[in-house]
Amino acid sequence: MQKLRLFTPGPTMVPENVLLEMARPMEHHRTAWYRDLHKELCELLRYVFQTQATCLTFTGSGTSAMEAAIVGCCPQGHKSLVVVNGKFAERWVQVCAAFAIDHTSLDVEWGHGAGVADISKAMDADPKIDTVVVVHSETSTTALTDVEAIARLTRERGALLIVDGITAVGALPVRMDDWGVDVYVTGSQKALMLPPGLGFAAVNDRAWERIDSGRTPTLYNDLKAYRKSLETFDAPYTPAVSLMRAALCALRSIKDRTLESIWQETTMLARATRAAVVAMGLKVYAADPVDSVTAIMVPSGVDEAALRKTMRSRHGFQIAGGQGKLKGNIIRFSHMGYVDAFDTLGAIAALEITLKGLGFDIEIGIGVTAAQRVFAEAME
Amino acid sequence: MQKLRLFTPGPTMVPENVLLEMARPMEHHRTAWYRDLHKELCELLRYVFQTQATCLTFTGSGTSAMEAAIVGCCPQGHKSLVVVNGKFAERWVQVCAAFAIDHTSLDVEWGHGAGVADISKAMDADPKIDTVVVVHSETSTTALTDVEAIARLTRERGALLIVDGITAVGALPVRMDDWGVDVYVTGSQKALMLPPGLGFAAVNDRAWERIDSGRTPTLYNDLKAYRKSLETFDAPYTPAVSLMRAALCALRSIKDRTLESIWQETTMLARATRAAVVAMGLKVYAADPVDSVTAIMVPSGVDEAALRKTMRSRHGFQIAGGQGKLKGNIIRFSHMGYVDAFDTLGAIAALEITLKGLGFDIEIGIGVTAAQRVFAEAME
Numbered sequence A, B: 001m002q003k004l005r006l007f008t009p010g011p012t013m014v015p016e017n018v019l020l021e022m023a024r025p026m027e028h029h030r031t032a033w034y035r036d037l038h039k040e041l042c043e044l045l046r047y048v049f050q051t052q053a054t055c056l057t058f059t060g061s062g063t064s065a066m067e068a069a070i071v072g073c074c075p076q077g078h079k080s081l082v083v084v085n086g087k088f089a090e091r092w093v094q095v096c097a098a099f100a101i102d103h104t105s106l107d108v109e110w111g112h113g114a115g116v117a118d119i120s121k122a123m124d125a126d127p128k129i130d131t132v133v134v135v136h137s138e139t140s141t142t143a144l145t146d147v148e149a150i151a152r153l154t155r156e157r158g159a160l161l162i163v164d165g166i167t168a169v170g171a172l173p174v175r176m177d178d179w180g181v182d183v184y185v186t187g188s189q190k191a192l193m194l195p196p197g198l199g200f201a202a203v204n205d206r207a208w209e210r211i212d213s214g215r216t217p218t219l220y221n222d223l224k225a226y227r228k229s230l231e232t233f234d235a236p237y238t239p240a241v242s243l244m245r246a247a248l249c250a251l252r253s254i255k256d257r258t259l260e261s262i263w264q265e266t267t268m269l270a271r272a273t274r275a276a277v278v279a280m281g282l283k284v285y286a287a288d289p290v291d292s293v294t295a296i297m298v299p300s301g302v303d304e305a306a307l308r309k310t311m312r313s314r315h316g317f318q319i320a321g322g323q324g325k326l327k328g329n330i331i332r333f334s335h336m337g338y339v340d341a342f343d344t345l346g347a348i349a350a351l352e353i354t355l356k357g358l359g360f361d362i363e364i365g366i367g368v369t370a371a372q373r374v375f376a377e378a379m380e
Helices: A016-022 A032-049 A062-073 A087-098 A116-125 A147-157 A205-212 A223-230 A241-257 A259-279 A304-313 A341-357 A366-379 B016-022 B032-049 B062-073 B087-098 B116-125 B147-157 B205-212 B223-230 B241-257 B259-279 B304-313 B341-357 B366-379
Strands: A054-059 A079-084 A103-107 A129-135 A160-164 A183-187 A198-203 A293-297 A330-334 B054-059 B079-084 B103-107 B129-135 B160-164 B183-187 B198-203 B293-297 B330-334
Touching (some): A016 A241, A016 B016, A032 A241, A054 A062, A062 A183, A062 A198, A062 A205, A062 A223, A079 A116, A087 A103, A116 A147, A129 A147, A147 A160, A198 A205, A198 A241, A241 A259, A259 A366, A304 A341, A341 A366, B016 B241, B032 B054, B032 B198, B032 B241, B054 B062, B054 B223, B054 B241, B062 B087, B062 B129, B062 B160, B062 B183, B062 B198, B062 B205, B062 B223, B079 B087, B087 B103, B087 B129, B087 B160, B116 B147, B129 B147, B147 B160, B160 B205, B198 B205, B198 B223, B198 B241, B304 B341, B341 B366
Parallel strands (some): A079 A103, A079 A129, A129 A160, A160 A183, B079 B129, B129 B160
Antiparallel strands (some): A183 A198, A293 A330, B054 B198, B293 B330
């Protein structure tokens, strides 16, 4: 027997009751039933983003919400600064380039978060910058950015702050309104425990003022069209009804568990995994490690492809490799969504067995024990 | 007991085995499993569009595929003619306007298809036009356009032809390569018997030549990015894995049944419905009625909102009303996807009972009998 356990940082595992929700008969979306569903989902999204801002749902990947955010917030005459510390940050630059949005990149060493001082300096150097884009949790490098500190800066400077929260929202503390973030975006297939196919954006009044001041050169991912349809909890284009239904189910359970308890649990999983890494004589990749995903450096002499293949084919654990320049050098384990301490112990056990099989010198059980101690302490 | 039966022209009913497919555990998309699925899906899409062209799948509504098609095919220096005969045709104009694509509209009376002579005249009047956009089945007015005839014209003129096949592909005869259509787009939630959330586009070499000749000012719905990812049957952004899985399941069953038999069955349902309409003393709205959806004019003295409400709340039949200027004047019944003769007899029976209850003078059974006679003859 082999159970499949997804430890990839998206898609993540989806709870059985959420899966079953998608197997219910199709219903039409131009109905009171759908509007009630959508209304409740908006309220739940406000909870998840910790905001009173407008919460929009896109039928698309997280990238659709990213595109909507920057295209709406950066009409002609405005300039954005994109802090680039990994592959997903690079995607923001690609959107800017595709839509000919005036922008500049601030390169940060991979594995590090975006720094307030660097952003401040870049803004000093180019007074045209009035929009800042950062990735809260850069999934490719597993680096954490201190969004609260950056939001303080952008508020002082009167700039808009757009945050990519794709592997942050629902996993890490996110307090959009308290911090003063103007647009937060996320996707369904990460901490929200849903299949891929929905993007979400929370947009505050400061952002709407900017959006309304210019022309938005797109149709499908036009924030204004989504806002208008929200007046009646409708959708501008046919929504992914099954996924919306699943979203309601998953977000209700997130609210029941409370965000605070989920944030704590995510931190516990990350701490336990990092403790195991150290005990096994391995290294965590990121200098500023985030709690939603852990990247482990592949020890020299071990073939990364063989490691991931064995984890999957022999033990049923699907983990992620590195992307871009990190390909072959790291493996990544998700701590988001429908994954708990005991799944995580299993993943560490499988990693130990796999590494030993590939010739790496390891004492079986040393990582598992280190992780279990963290869990035992946290569960007291 | 009340069964819900969706007769709306999208979303339509989804077969139980397709629904259950979405309840299967999540799997990751950067895997051989996904690439195999995607490869087979591409082959099935080629069958459905009757083409050897490149078939692309978008995570989005049908509108995402529409946007991708026109934005890619009409780079600067090109001009499109959009034939506007209903609300969905108008959406093409909206995409052109949003992306500042040079375009002109050709208004056609609602209920009619796009005519070859009118298009020819419009092209004579404006030699800059090198791209024509028509809607094969205009869902809002239920009008059919003769795509084959228009394709002959655009070939002669050396123009590209983009066809919105959203309520045509999988329901009506579509022979993309035989006819010489350059881009066909469709959505998942119509004749393909899937939930909403996927858009599809088939793009031939003539279209690619045009697309490659210019800049595509978008990221999320960029045809080129989708083509590139197809080289390895991957996806540019995280695909809607559950819906892709469902798509494979639904399209396999379409191929098993054969398109020809499905086209015949759709025609039979439409003919039976139209026969019932006449027998009941009602009128079909469209001058050029399509076989995928039937629009019936609401007789004077009958309140359209009450009619639809009763159909749904008393009898479980969800039908559609009119859109735009047809709001309140028509009701629409879908003949697409997972709907058969006996479902359709039920819908007609419920319509008779509802009309009688609302004071319309009708002999109970007259419409059902007329429809049943069509079925009996077709099933001989």
